[in-house]
Amino acid sequence: MAGRSHLRSVKRIAILASGSGSNAQRLIEHFAGSAGAQVVLVGCDQPAAGVLQRAWDLGVPSYLFNAADLRNGTVQRELQALRIDLVVLAGFLRLIPADLVNAFPERIVNIHPALLPKFGGKGMYGHNVHHAVIAAGEQESGITIHYVNERYDEGEHLFQATCPVLPGDTPDTLAARIHALEHAHYPAVVEKLVRALPPTP
Ligand code: GRF
Helix, strand or coil: CHHHHHHHCCEEEEEEECCCCHHHHHHHHHHHCCCCEEEEEEEECCCCCHHHHHHHHCCCCEEECCHHHHHCCHHHHHHHHCCCCEEEECCCCCCCCHHHHHHCCCCEEEEECCCCCCCCCCCCCHHHHHHHHHHCCCCEEEEEEEECCCCCCCCCEEEEEEEECCCCCCHHHHHHHHHHHHHHHHHHHHHHHHHHCCCCC
8 A cells, every 4th residue: 555655664763761861852853854764752761761851842752661661571562563663772771681682683773972892881871981981081082873782882883973081071071072972973873774774564
């Protein structure tokens, strides 16, 4: 049916987030103007996360779940029922279980606020990362966009961009520079990926 195949040519993105959601907002806004893909769901594991308000304000349905839902396959079934093509992690703090990784091969991506493989792994999120980068005396930091596997921050790298670490930087000032880099690049990298995907059957 012509109408139906037209609908399926619009790729369906789900964002998973745990925090403020500034990257989620940029992604939603970017794809609101796109004919090829839409953010159709914001999944969140934290009832008080700012991302829920942002999703509401932008008219994107949200889905609140807990750690057990993620582990026992409930989240996976929800994403499959919605025929999600690409899962985009944007400040999502939980480990993605192997079953979910396997259900979405090369269809889950994450953004990390440092130049992996340095400054990644369990506990390396938010200001912990920027604090460690400054404490190590690095002169450069940046962002890494990568496929997700069942280990924290270890999937294949898709994109990196760098920025300087300046004398006198605090975790706050470095975080602001990194966020600007994330907002500038994440939507475009996700768009390139989603365009190249074959449609989900
Ligand atoms: C970003 O720095 C991202 O790299 C990391 O978590 C942060 C989320 O920020 N994974 P926000 O919630 O998108 O503002």
